[in-house]
Amino acid sequence: MHLGLDVNDPQGRERRFVEFLRSLDPGKTSALYLLGDIWDFWYEYRDVVPKGYVKVFAAIVGLIESGVDVYFFQGNHDVWTYSYFEELGMKRLVQPAVVEIDGKVFCLGHGDGLGPVPSGYRFLRKIFHCRVLQSLFSMLHPWLAFRLGNGWSKGNRLARHEEYVFKGAAEPLCIFAEEFSRRHKVDYFVFGHYHVSVDLPLDTGARLVVLKDWIGASPYLYFDGISGALGYSQNRE
16 A cells, blocks of 8 residues: 555545445455555654554544454554554454465465565564664654655655566565465465565465555455455556
8 A cells, every 4th residue: 555655646545545445344344454565654653653544544443343353464664563553453463374264274464574585685674673773763753763764665666666577486475385385274375565466376276366556556355255256356546
């Protein structure tokens, strides 16, 4: 979702997400899984959270209060979530999370850092997840912290309008899924992060699905537990 990223009508992207959340029928929806990078940059202090996104949170809370379980993963852009989402009633999952839904086994996550990724990126993830460095960053005034964070985020691939080329079987995520499904029974692997649409059958019989971003469309994956159908929607604006 990358809410807050000033690319391709950010207000329209937030509006589409709110409309999607409100369109979910609580009578037919048991759970919603958010796979990370919902925010382009999110950092919460103990007593301060980013302003805005009121309608997004209202729609999520409305789902929760109507009986829908809302789960979320931390992405590499919104890794600095500490307790606010849980206070709203959302439930945090850590990748790779294995979930059984109506007889089918899903392995879910954001997708970054899985498999044999380059050492440079592994080092960067350790920095982002380091509690000591997080505490030091929290000592910065929010005015400065958010300008640093948003400045870093503006240099990402989406802001530069660069399309990632998924490497198929050679992709670290694909290697991870193949190896993981040899040790564990998994029907579907579902991730985000790469900003490309992927639907790839694996040698183990599992299926790897990567969801594209919401920059130009509104993609989401749905699973019908009654019929056992797994579907992909990518509605245009």
